[in-house]
Amino acid sequence: xxxxxxxxxxxxxxxxxxxxxxxxxxxxxxxxxxxxxxxxxxxxxxxxxxxxxxxxxxxxxxxxxxxxxxxxxxxxxxxxxxxxxxxxxxxxxxxxxxxxxxxxxxxxxxxxxxxxxxxxxxxxxxxxxxxxxxxxxxxxxxxxxxxxxxxxxxxxxxxxxxxxxxxxxxxxxxxxxxxxxxxxxxxxxxxxxxxxxxxxxxxxxxxxxxxxxxxxxxxxxxxxxxxxxxxxxxxxxxxxxxxxxxxxxxxxxxxxxxxxxxxxxxxxxxxxxxxxxxxxxxxxxxxxxxxxxxxxxxxxxxxxxxxxxxxxxxxxxxxxxxxxxxxxxxxxxxxxxxxxxxxxxxxxxxxxxxxxxxxxxxxxxxxxxxxxxxxxxxxxxxxxxxxxxxxxxxxxxxxxxxxxxxxxxxxxxxxxxxxxxxxxxxxxxxxxxxxxxxxxxxxxxxxxxxxxxxxxxxxxxxxxxxxxxxxxxxxxxxxxxxxxxxxxxxxxxxxxxxxxxxx
Numbered sequence: 239x240x241x242x243x244x245x246x247x248x249x250x251x252x253x254x255x256x257x258x259x260x261x262x263x264x265x266x267x268x269x270x271x272x273x274x275x276x277x278x279x280x281x282x283x284x285x286x287x288x289x290x291x292x293x294x295x296x297x298x299x300x301x302x303x304x305x306x307x308x309x310x311x312x313x314x315x316x317x318x319x320x321x322x323x324x325x326x327x328x329x330x331x332x333x334x335x336x337x338x339x340x341x342x343x344x345x346x347x348x349x350x351x352x353x354x355x356x357x358x359x360x361x362x363x364x365x366x367x368x369x370x371x372x373x374x375x376x377x378x379x380x381x382x383x384x385x386x387x388x389x390x391x392x393x394x395x396x397x398x399x400x401x402x403x404x405x406x407x408x409x410x411x412x413x414x415x416x417x418x419x420x421x422x423x424x425x426x427x428x429x430x431x432x433x434x435x436x437x438x439x440x441x442x443x444x445x446x447x448x449x450x451x452x453x454x455x456x457x458x459x460x461x462x463x464x465x466x467x468x469x470x471x472x473x474x475x476x477x478x479x480x481x482x483x484x485x486x487x488x489x490x491x492x493x494x495x496x497x498x499x500x501x502x503x504x505x506x507x508x509x510x511x512x513x514x515x516x517x518x519x520x521x522x523x524x525x526x527x528x529x530x531x532x533x534x535x536x537x538x539x540x541x542x543x544x545x546x547x548x549x550x551x552x553x554x555x556x557x558x559x560x561x562x563x564x565x566x567x568x569x570x571x572x573x574x575x576x577x578x579x580x581x582x583x584x585x586x587x588x589x590x591x592x593x594x595x596x597x598x599x600x601x602x603x604x605x606x607x608x609x610x611x612x613x614x615x616x617x618x619x620x621x622x623x624x625x626x627x628x629x630x631x632x633x634x635x636x637x638x639x640x641x642x643x644x645x646x647x648x649x650x651x652x653x654x655x656x657x658x659x660x661x662x663x664x665x666x667x668x669x670x671x672x673x674x675x676x677x678x679x680x681x682x683x684x685x686x687x688x689x690x691x692x693x694x695x696x697x698x699x700x701x702x703x704x705x706x707x708x709x710x711x712x713x714x715x716x717x718x719x720x721x722x723x724x725x726x727x728x729x730x731x732x733x734x735x736x737x738x739x740x741x
Contacts, residue, residue, distance in 0.1 A: 251311035271691035285330035340474035347513035364391035406508035420520035554693035565637035611676025683721035
């Protein structure tokens with residue numbers, strides 16, 4: 239059994255989660271569920287980034303202390319991710335004592351291995367409170383940050399502690415170019431390489447006169463810069479610096495949004511190199527969920543209400559829609575009309591119709607007992623679909639995995655049309671009818687497993703309706719080659735995807 243350590247970005251505690259957050263968490267959860275089916279021992283980390291300047295602003299606006307505010311926000315976020323069926327194994331908050339210990343210990347390791355990499359200096363520049371970052375010229379357009387165009391940049395000058403990031407430019411270029419440190423998808427890898435080729439600046443890693451944060455060791459009045467603190471959470475969750483953390487580190491995959499690649503693909507690996515620690519094996523930077531062409535953002539007020547999106551058609555249809563329509567690579571638009579179209583065509587008329595027809599015929603013609611049967615053309619399509627699905631998910635192509643599964647849905651619905659089970663029953667062709675019904679049962683078995691990472695509750699309904707025992711999520715991937723369905727007692731479940739009543 240292989241270990242697989244998977245993380246998402248930790249979220250700012252400055253407002254409710256939106257669909258952009260949900261895409262990342264659902265996508266990472268899908269990967270975690272798939273890796274478990276492949277036999278990996280998965281450790282899946284999610285959490286909250288609680289030391290941002292925006293946290294103080296939000297707390298002040300709501301008349302509570304920063305600690306009270308982050309407690310409220312952590313509870314809200316965790317509740318949403320639980321509702322969206324995320325299966326994270328750990329929930330980290332950067333205000334926890336274990337994290338402060340890990341941050342101080344990483345600084346100590348850098349100081350021990352490369353003491354010249356930490357120095358005191360003066361910084362002057364334009365600071366974006368949305369990004370919690372000093373912005374360079376190529377990150378500014380018309381006087382505003384590219385990521386937060388509605389915010390004003392704040393001229394800031396202060397004495398800070400610095401990290402000598404410039405020292406690691408060439409090593410990072412080599413690691414990413416050779417694939418020793420993987421950055422995906424390719425469009426993000428190329429962006430990171432261009433940033434490195436353009437040159438780096440040393441980065442300020444402390445803030446003065448900013449009490450909400452982890453104190454900088456040996457420097458009264460200074461707290462550790464939120465982004466230096468935040469990325470260390472991935473190491474904190476392994477138990478670092480206690481013995482045994484090496485059993486989990488390095489992480490196999492960091493899943494993040496494309497807007498924070500600089501921190502995760504340049505600053506974070508440089509920090510680890512300076513501390514003489516292994517780099518994560520891969521970073522995957524997905525695109526944004528857009529609304530009418532604009533990035534969903536709490537700051538800009540363009541975030542679609544996540545609760546409303548869940549209630550539209552339910553949790554599993556939302557998980558499906560985000561990963562099929564938006565995908566996990568490029569930006570994609572969310573729209574209510576398109577959501578409704580996908581729900582009707584793909585789920586109600588596609589998978590839902592296939593499940594209902596197949597189980598109804600097994601009930602009508604064989605009293606709900608799956609008959610025996612040999613390999614059919616539909617089985618061959620199913621085996622090929624599962625292989626294409628696995629290849630896609632191994633490459634973090636979640637949309638491609640769903641495309642492979644729905645290719646099988648379409649093939650199975652057409653198989654029913656071509657084989658005409660009702661005609662076989664009427665003509666008394668029992669052996670041929672058994673062959674068709676058994677093929678459909680094996681197809682539904684495969685689809686239950688393939689859809690489980692994406693739509694866990696609906697997949698379980700199909701699994702149970704097939705008379706299968708236990709949880710579909712616990713199934714080993716290898717069973718898809720020869721599904722055991724013969725003799726199982728099926729039931730006809732409620733309609734999987736009810737169509738909304740006409741307005």
